[in-house]
Amino acid sequence: MADTHTRAKTGAEALVSTLADHGVTACFANPGTSEMHLVTALDHEPRIHSVLCLFEGVATGAADGHARVTGNPAMTLLHLGAGFLNGGANIHNARRAWTPMINVIGDHAVPHLRYDAPLTSNILGLAGPNSVWIKSADRVADAGNLAAEAWEASFGPVPGPVSLLLPADTAWTEGGKPGAKRERPKLRAPDADRIAAAAQAVRGAMKPVILINGTALTPRGLAQAARLKAAGIRVLTDTFFARMARGAGIFAPDRMQYFAEGAMADLAGTDLMLVAGTQVPVAFFAYPGRPSVLVPEDCATLIIGGPESDSAAILGALADTLGAKASADPAPLDLPGMPTGALNAATIGASIARHLPEGSFVSDDGVSNGLPAFMMTGRARPHEWMMLTGGAIGQGLPLALGAALAAKGRKVLCISGDGAAMYTNQALWSMAREGVDVVNVIFVNHSYRILNIELARTGAGNPGRVAENLLGLARPEIDWVKLSEAQGVQAVNAATAEEFDAALERAFATPGPHLIAAHVPAR
Numbered sequence: 001m002a003d004t005h006t007r008a009k010t011g012a013e014a015l016v017s018t019l020a021d022h023g024v025t026a027c028f029a030n031p032g033t034s035e036m037h038l039v040t041a042l043d044h045e046p047r048i049h050s051v052l053c054l055f056e057g058v059a060t061g062a063a064d065g066h067a068r069v070t071g072n073p074a075m076t077l078l079h080l081g082a083g084f085l086n087g088g089a090n091i092h093n094a095r096r097a098w099t100p101m102i103n104v105i106g107d108h109a110v111p112h113l114r115y116d117a118p119l120t121s122n123i124l125g126l127a128g129p130n131s132v133w134i135k136s137a138d139r140v141a142d143a144g145n146l147a148a149e150a151w152e153a154s155f156g157p158v159p160g161p162v163s164l165l166l167p168a169d170t171a172w173t174e175g176g177k178p179g180a181k182r183e184r185p186k187l188r189a190p191d192a193d194r195i196a197a198a199a200q201a202v203r204g205a206m207k208p209v210i211l212i213n214g215t216a217l218t219p220r221g222l223a224q225a226a227r228l229k230a231a232g233i234r235v236l237t238d239t240f241f242a243r244m245a246r247g248a249g250i251f252a253p254d255r256m257q258y259f260a261e262g263a264m265a266d267l268a269g270t271d272l273m274l275v276a277g278t279q280v281p282v283a284f285f286a287y288p289g290r291p292s293v294l295v296p297e298d299c300a301t302l303i304i305g306g307p308e309s310d311s312a313a314i315l316g317a318l319a320d321t322l323g324a325k326a327s328a329d330p331a332p333l334d335l336p337g338m339p340t341g342a343l344n345a346a347t348i349g350a351s352i353a354r355h356l357p358e359g360s361f362v363s364d365d366g367v368s369n370g371l372p373a374f375m376m377t378g379r380a381r382p383h384e385w386m387m388l389t390g391g392a393i394g395q396g397l398p399l400a401l402g403a404a405l406a407a408k409g410r411k412v413l414c415i416s417g418d419g420a421a422m423y424t425n426q427a428l429w430s431m432a433r434e435g436v437d438v439v440n441v442i443f444v445n446h447s448y449r450i451l452n453i454e455l456a457r458t459g460a461g462n463p464g465r466v467a468e469n470l471l472g473l474a475r476p477e478i479d480w481v482k483l484s485e486a487q488g489v490q491a492v493n494a495a496t497a498e499e500f501d502a503a504l505e506r507a508f509a510t511p512g513p514h515l516i517a518a519h520v521p522a523r
């Protein structure tokens with residue numbers, strides 16, 4: 001180890017130490033031969049905690065969760081184009097969450113590329129579309145500076161995942177220099193003209209709403225949202241968001257509905273939609289004969305600031321301009337009683353509301369069973385809710401892993417569909433190894449239940465044998481307790497509301513990771 005102080009840095013060491021200089025504290029890794037010098041560089045860098053993930057989708061989801069908690073990007077270490085592709089779905093989700101992330105992708109040595117070895121691929125071509133910035137450190141002298149540039153670029157203008165390719169010869173060659181220190185880019189401050197225009201539009205509107213996301217969903221932002229609500233503006237969040245503070249003592253905005261027809265009915269009569277920290281709302285999917293844009297026909301829209309902006313500051317500036325003096329009340333503390341009888345999403349939601357510890361994080365990949373838990377925890381102890389923003393399921397467990405590593409001393413609850421959890425169940429192994437305080441609740445219905453619902457909604461017809469096979473997970477049934485215990489995470493089955501309530505209370509009270517297989521109806 002001491003030799004790194006006496007000899008010149010390798011390119012890998014320059015990259016890793018530069019990221020550490022910029023506050024990167026975690027690396028979620030699945031290395032290969034081309035990354036061996038990155039591995040030893042991480043060995044020499046005590047400021048970065050390296051975590052082995054047994055599938056790249058776990059690494060990228062964990063990096064997202066870590067950054068959602070800390071606000072600073074985490075690093076991933078991915079093996080060439082193939083490793084990047086395995087991590088792709090959760091990189092997509094991170095991009096949709098506007099999460100900064102630094103994907104370090106090992107590549108072949110530059111002189112080796114022309115021989116088209118088996119693992120060779122066009123990484124710039126594969127990773128480019130899913131990266132807000134991408135470069136390859138082809139020369140050792142550039143490795144440190146490019147690491148600093150990558151860190152800065154992950155903050156935007158719109159924050160998201162960046163990709164930095166590190167060819168093996170850059171990694172192993174000496175001559176690496178630390179990158180010059182960069183300033184952390186700030187979110188865009190409110191635009192005075194747009195605030196004035198928004199205030200004027202509000203004064204002329206009968207039924208205004210403001211759609212919010214980003215920093216507006218922090219306690220600071222929600223306190224300003226409460227002023228707008230008291231001033232007569234309905235406050236709505238996006239359907240899915242990276243992170244929101246909620247529970248007792250915090251103003252609870254409404255939430256855009258998921259299904260287009262529900263959202264349009266909910267917005268009926270709205271004549272002004274302001275947007276802060278997000279985009280004009282669109283339906284998740286198209287359906288025959290249904291609208292794509294979720295704005296009523298005669299409703300004016302005004303984007304005060306997109307995801308590149310500090311939406312909390314926008315809400316404050318707008319409330320000031322409107323002269324808003326009062327604030328709508330925050331949510332009270334109101335915990336449900338002990339649920340009894342059959343186990344379902346509602347009784348699970350009640351148990352979660354009862355037992356969710358103050359200051360905990362929830363990672364929600366609950367698919368068709370997630371909404372009741374969300375709705376029933378609005379008056380629970382204060383906590384933070386993190387959602388699947390990009391629709392690519394299999395994010396819940398990895399996100400919880402990364403969040404728990406970042407939020408030491410705070411509990412993390414992961415709620416996940418059984419189908420969703422199967423994409424990245426290897427996260428359990430890393431949870432066991434790292435000893436993180438994550439309680440995983442798997443909604444075991446042995447079904448892609450939501451797709452059975454969608455089959456009916458899209459008018460695709462009645463399911464036959466093949467459709468039933470493509471949407472059902474019951475043949476064979478997955479034993480979640482065995483799957484979890486095989487990876488070192490203690491687990492129990494729960495088939496009644498009482499069993500689940502007791503298991504959840506126990507899991508929160510006992511350190512380390514847990515899994516509860518919650519058996520819920522398939523229909």
Ligand SMILES: Cc1ncc(C[n+]2csc(CCOP(=O)(O)OP(=O)(O)O)c2C)c(N)n1
Nearest residue numbers: 367368392393417418419420447448449450
């Ligand atoms: C990466 C990815 N692949 C496929 C899908 C399509 N999809 C949406 S929901 C779903 C099934 C979810 O099943 P489960 O997690 O068991 O939840 P349930 O529907 O039973 O509530 C699938 C496959 C997706 N959203 N993302």
Ligand SMILES: [Mg+2]
Nearest residue numbers: 417418419447
């Ligand atoms: Mg399911």
